[in-house]
Amino acid sequence: MNPSNYILLSAVLFSIGAIGVLVRRNAIIVFMSVELMLNAANLSFVTFARMNGNLDGQVVAFFVMVVAAAEVVIGLAIIVTIFRTRRSASIDEPSLLKY
Amino acid sequence: MTELMPAEGVFSLIWLLIALPLAGAIVLLFGGRRTNSWGPYLGVLTVSASAVLGVLMLLGLLDRPAEERTVEQTLFTWVFVGDFQADMAFQLDQLSMVFVLLITIVGALIHVYSLGYMAHDPDRRKFFGYLNLFVAAMLLLVLANNYLLVYVGWEGVGLASFLLIGFWQAKPSAAAAAKKAFIINRVGDVGLSLAIMLMFVTFGSVSFDDVFRSTSEASEGTLTAIGLLLLLAAAGKSAQFPLQAWLLDAMEGPTPVSALIHAATMVTAGVYLIVRSNAIYNAAVWAATAVVIVGLITIFMGAIIGSAKDDIKKSLAGSTMSQIGYMIFAAGLGPIGYVFAIFHLLTHGVFKAGLFLGAGSVMHGMNDNVNMRRYGALKGLMVITFITFMAGYLAIIGIPPFSGFWSKDEIIHAAFERNAFIGIATILAAGITGFYMTRMIAMTFFGKPRWEEGVHPHESPAVMTIPLIILALGSTFMGMALLFWGNIESWLEPVTGFASEPTPLPTMFYIGVTLVVVIIGAVIGWITYGVKPVPIDPPHGSWLTRAARKDLYGDAVNDVLVVQPSLATARYLSWFDDKGIDGFVNGIARWVGLLANTLRRTQSGLVRSYALSMVGGVFVVVLALLLVRMN
Amino acid sequence: MSGSQFGLFGNDPWWLVIGKSVAVFGLLVLLTLFTIWWERRVVSRMQNRIGPNRVGPFGLLQSLMDGFKLAFKEEILPKSAHVGVYWIAPVISATAAFVAFAVIPFGPTVSIFGVETPLQLTDFPVSVLYVLAIASIGVYGLVLAGWASGSTYPLLGGLRSTAQVISYEIAMGLSFVGVFLYAGSMSTSEIVIAQEPIWYAVILLPSFLIYVTSMVGETNRAPFDLPEAEGELVGGFHTEYSSLKFALFFLAEYINMVTVSALATTLFLGGYLAPWPLSLWESANTGWWPVLWWLIKVQLFIFLFIWLRATLPRMRYDQFMKFGWKILIPISIVWIFIIAIARLFRDSVSVTNTQLLVGGAIVIAVLLIGSWLFQLRADKRDAAAELELDERRARPFDANAGGYPVPPLPGERFEYTSRRAMAAGTVATTTVAVAAPETTNEEAPDA
């Protein structure tokens, strides 16, 4: 088995995540889809690290995880704040922000 | 050209000459109300200190041989852009020295005088601040060693002049006069800035030393252009034809200002500029000729205006124009005239300052009335003012041994050496000078009192009369002192050059003719205004009188030639801006608006539709990458 | 994974792997049964009771019987439950509990039927992290149970356990850092071996204490048993569970207790290594003896759990959270700083142990004095703030301060001022107190 299969798996997961972002309206699920996309990218990084015989890819994946954690914290805080005012977690709801 | 000597000893303090009044100005203008009480005295002190410093430097220069009297002090490199470099550097030579002395000493006297004159003005502190600023800028102008720095001083005095003319800005006429002076000065400033640019392009430098050293490298056409531009600058600052219109209105400022700025110092900056740039004019004959013509025209314009005005200050202002015309005229004569231009400048600076301060003293006694037809018979009531004024009077019309005689006579002499026609013209102008000055004396101090009701003429306080006395002494003796004891010709010679040409007619001949003409003018004046009673309401007068009362239609000409076309252009441009440009822009905006109206449908605010566009973009990019890779 | 450092791991024959797995499973089930009985006995003794004593010798079979009873009880499925998740939650919980034990070493290498093998199911470079990871998966069981029950109390219990686990896992992870620093490894077997000279509980006492505290929080045991607080949440997350599913939760809880105790033993008490006086005996650390030492140490921790449950009242939720975030985590971080610096000094500067100790003593003294001074200042500031608040309360509130209507600040009372009256010049003000709504007892006794 060629390790590039991992890359293909990562591509598939990434696309599924993208579709999730596009079709789901619940902000939290959209958020999960974004996390899925990040995870897919991480899988690529880890695989690349192995294919190239150098650990930098793993370090990058690690940093992605850290940044994702920070992003989740803020994102969820925003969702909670929006939910408090609008009683809804629909991502279409804050469209008034365009003004 | 003499060698530039490094600044040592007392000359290491050249910067302090400027810094002192500048510091005074800063303290006074930014110190706020807490400096109200002691501020004016600080102003007097800084200028006086500069004067003392100037005297010390004069002594220092006298100790040196003539060719070592050019001192240069470089503080720091001020501007360096590419090839262009200008230093914050000062050059003290014989020419600057006399200016420094004139500015600081007359300035100090006028500061002292102002203590009395402005005693009751609520904005006294500001006044002294502006005065100090003016002195600093003027000193910078005359001490600079390059044209760019001159330009700074040039603008600085322009600013101070503007502020001081409009000092009583509550008066609409004062505000308008200030603006007028400022705007007309701008025209001259454009000339100076263009001249500087041209110099940089031609010589690669703007410092005096470099420019004068390399005049031979430039074509005569270029030099003529520079000379004419410098003449434009000088005309603007010195109120020469055709930019003379502002000076008469500038009399709206307080009288000490008129005395200091618009008689003794600033208006002579143009003369300084031309004399300083003598190397250029020496090489540009046509430019020099233009200078002569401008000077000659102005001599007559000023004299005629001075003869017709009833306002004592405006009459004096006309006289100033005329006298500066003399100087410019002399400067245009070439090496033979430079020295006398400066000589006349010095004597004129003193006696005209005295005359203005005397006029101020009269106004002080007459409740600030400036109409000479309301004066009369003041000689007994204002003895000191009268005597000092008489000293100035005799000096300006050129009665020996008063100082004006020596300087004016030399100019006439020089004029004859160049051309008999212009010589005769200058003598004629001297006659007119005699006429209008006699008219002024007669209307002010002699005859019957024509005072307005409630006016009680009185002598001014000592703080005003003492400067008057000092200036009167200067008016009386300075000419002789400079000529015989101070030997001004050989003093200035290293800077200006001096060509002693053979004299076709004996000197005494000119003196005699001139004196006769002057006395004829004075007698006519006396008969017209001294013997006959002066009507309180001005008579209709001849067409020339009427024209002179209107400044020889200077404003009208400006109005027709400049103001109306400008306004018309502005109106047209405004219309074009409104309809053409705005229409174009608005049209674009409308189209953009229409476009945006359709495009904004995509900006739904729905995050998911944005995300869709993003994914679409990714799709396209990946597709492009793949296609590129496949091929 | 199977690098040189883990020579014997991953090389077992298949039958030995299965054997070990079964042994671990059996051990855990037995330990659970024993611990339940042990707990009931100990708590009873502490409460002047006798405890289970009827079934089997000393009532030892009591928990087995209870298990049978539970298994035969009726399954109740709440109507509002989310079926799939409701089913899977206890499975996750129990599975995670068992799986976590895979990396716990019971003893050194022994010979089983002629095969040299370590007494440990498996080990790899990050096995301590593995335990953490599995623990965090185990929480899913609780959270999902709470949510899937479709009922309020379980949901609250689930929420609490989420917050609790996230909070205490941080402190727990931080307490490991010291051990990692000293052992230079995250593998359990290597950490145990690294404690041959001295237990980490001694040199890393703060880490040890923090771990012990957070392990109680992590296992939802008293006094941190908030997810199943009976007085507040009926039964917490397992309120709606019954029969075998409830048994699974029960099992998971006790296995978790054993796991964290075993982990504490491994990381801080030298694992299977013999304690000091015994270690003088040559063969104490060879053969099967270490398993005994290990068991004793684990039982000590379990006794600690029981002891805590019997003596301490449950904490209030906010105090509990405050304790985790504002005390345990900051202390952990400061402690990591200290050990990192100490390590740095020992490695790069030649410092003797005496100097290190003296330095440490000085640091501690400075910290103590500093905190005392800090406290004094804080007291003073609090007193000043109190005073200011009193003053503000005493001052009448101006609703139109500076001509603009302003809301009252804390401690001020809003007084309605009639504009018309003010305009008329008669500053008659009507006072409407908009303070906190009076707690009127709607259910006042009407009889």
Added chain:
Amino acid sequence: MNEVIEPNLGETLVFWICGGLAVVGALGMVISRKAVHSALWIALTMINLAILYVANSAPFLGMVQVVVYTGAVMMLFLFVLMVVGVDSSDSLIETIKGQRVAALLLGVGLTIMLVAGLGAGLSGAGTIGLDAANAADGGNVQGLARLMFSDYIIAFQATGALLITAAVGAMVLTHREYWQPRKSQRELSQDRFTDGGHPGNKPSPGVYARHNAVDTPALLPDGSTSAISIPAPLRARDDARAIDVNDITNVRRLTEGESE
């Protein structure tokens, strides 16, 4: 270093099982109507990804993946889901015209393109493996640590700062200002007693009564009923069960009997 390591059969097995589960989890996440189900599905994906990391010679990352993503991030998601109570199923009716179709087309297209493109591009790519890189520092964790604390130290510090900022930001975002200091337990209990309310527990329904249903009022010692012993909604609906007079008399007799 150049020697190409061929993954063994075990890894192939792991890849297909875990990779399949990961895809199933991802699809489940997108398809699930309930947010909590979505969270569970994606947790499944993440755990499987962790296993794939381990299989890819990244044991440390694998564990971190579980701890961070499954343990912390997804737990946070669940927490927020429960706090905001987004419990009900989402409506699956699409509101933006054409969004779903376009999304599916784009997604599928992207998948096909990526898989095809990457597959073609990577088909001949060899694998060096990480054994040498790991051995250089004595292990995967040590290798990562060396990189992180030397080459990537700035990035490491920056992410640290980012985390702190995120924590503070979350607190600021979700912070609610209290106009008045929160009452302490002491103050609460004082309020409870000073206001003259009922200080103790309210009488339970059915005390001294023959029934223990919630709608049965408690009987007071004098035989009268206590209204506060039944829940307010029942009282508001006037649903209190009537008391059998005999009960009252019985009680009265009892109390009198005791007093005698």
